[in-house]
Amino acid sequence: MNTESINRPNDQDNASNLLPLIRLNIDTHQQATAYVRRDSTVCRAEGFNSMSRIELTLNERRVICSLEVIDHQRLEGEMEVIGVSEAAWKLLGARGGDKVSVAHPPPLDSLGLVRAKIYGKPLGRSDMHTVMRDITAGRYSDIHLTAFITACASDRLSIAETTYLTEAMVAVGDRLDWGKQQIMDKHCVGGLPGNRTTPLVVAIVAANGLCIPKTSSRAITSPAGTADTMETLTNVTLALPEMRRVVEQEGGCLVWGGSVNLSPADDVLIRIERVLDIDSEGQLVASVLSKKLAAGSTHVLIDIPCGATAKIRDLAVGEQLGRDLCAVASALGLHVLPYLSDGSRPIGRGVGPALEAHDLLAVLHNHPEAPRDLRERALTLSGLLLEMGGSAISGTGYQLAETTLTSGAAWRKFEAICTAQGGMREPSVARCQQPILAPRDGWVTAIDNRTLARVAKLAGAPVAATAGLRLAVNIGQQVRAGEELFTLHAESPGELRYAFDYYRSHAHIFTLSEEMP
Helix, strand or coil, X not given: CCEECCCCCCHHHCHHHEEEEEECCCCCCCCCEEEEECCCHHHHHHCCCCCCEEEEEECCEEEEEEEEEECCHHHCCCCCCEEECHHHHHHHCCCCCCEEEEECCCCCCCHHHHHHHHCCCCCCHHHHHHHHHHHHCCCCCHXXXXXXXXXXXXXXXXXXXXXXXXXXXXXXXXXXXXXCCCCEEEEECCCCCCCCCHHHHHHHHHHXXXXXXXXXXXXXXXXXXXXXXXXXXXXXXXXXXXXXXXXXXXXXXXXXXXXXXXXXXXXXXXXXXXXHCCCCHHHHHHHHHHHHHHCCCCEEEEEEEECCCCCECCHHHHXXXXXXXXXXXXXXXXXXXXXXXXXXXXXXXXXXHHHHHHHHHHHHCCCCCCCHHHHHHHHHHHHHHHHHCCXXXXXXXXXXXXXXXXXXXXXXXXXXXXXXXXXXXXXCCCCEEEEEECCCCEEEEEECHXXXXXXXXXXXXXXXXXXXXXXXCCCCCEECCCCEEEEEEECCXXXXXXXXXXXXXXXXXXXXXXXXX
């Protein structure tokens, strides 16, 4: 959250820097942005230029914004006004007719710590807490955030620094307490299209009496996050009191983590990491564990898919990531079990929110044509978590998970959770579809996960919930020329063409060989 309270004189007592506020309805995501005319007297007097950091004050709320100097029709004839983006408007709690004071923000002393890290100096516990407080308060511009992320990238964070970073990220947000000694959780580091096991795991684990209040993310770089998929089935935007009610009633939930203030610094850093395409091990560990600690989890199973085109491309890297997760988790009192899984291929058939929802419903209903790989993966992960929680002795968790699924208990629990969250609905189907056919006979010996996910995103996923693709084959299957490889799904003909054109220029997504793999 980009607001903060500082004991300073009320700038709004100074009428000389009060400007009428205009809502420009510009989406800048999480970044608060302000806009002024080039000939603004206040900005000339204060020495503000484009990209300056300024502080806006409305009543008791202070928001730090990046400034854009413009010649814009919305500000024409209104020299002394200030326009703001949607993010800034909401953070200020503004209403029509409000005026804000404009001033320089407080000095950003923690940038000295970032500069020290750039030159190789390790950051201590108090250093990390100082930096995270300033980041959460919105004092860092995107350039400052980029500097911090880059300074900590690769192997530049020690285990001690990663522990301090994780601790600091938890400290600047809310932390849930469920009043129980054991709270289960499951996380996947990502990288596999269609790998939507979390809703299945939650249903199976909760049906066996363990508490698993699952807060999930929306897609960051993938065609769907768990929250995106669940939103096609039920309400996932629950306030904390509603979330507590669902968990008390059903023993679990499946909600969007953004609706509660858990590790907000992580959300800010992820926005920059997404643009930079940087996801270093230390920052990944801190991101995952800070969310789990903030959510009140005590026992966490972490799925680490390893494969040539997964996020974790090398088994040795996955093993090291698992060791780092355990070391930091142990220092912070969290029980973590890393599980290295096969990341060589997509999981299930659907890639995209609604398409993945259809898959998980088929598994829950024990449909004979449900994707077997999704079913098996969910049962394996559920079994491990049941053993972690003491509901099954070592080696028997898979069998208990399978019985829970085949008996219908998992479906009944999933349906009850959705009902408690606001009701269950059927996922829709895209209006536009186009099959993609095999160019020749062959055995599918490899699939490029990253490029396949890109095709689904270009078709509109996850913004368009029904968009994405549906696989007809996977690795190890034989196809004939002209048979379907997958079908594109989109909400508009334009998006369908866009995704198809990209596929045509990246036809290497499916490797077809003459010999059986």
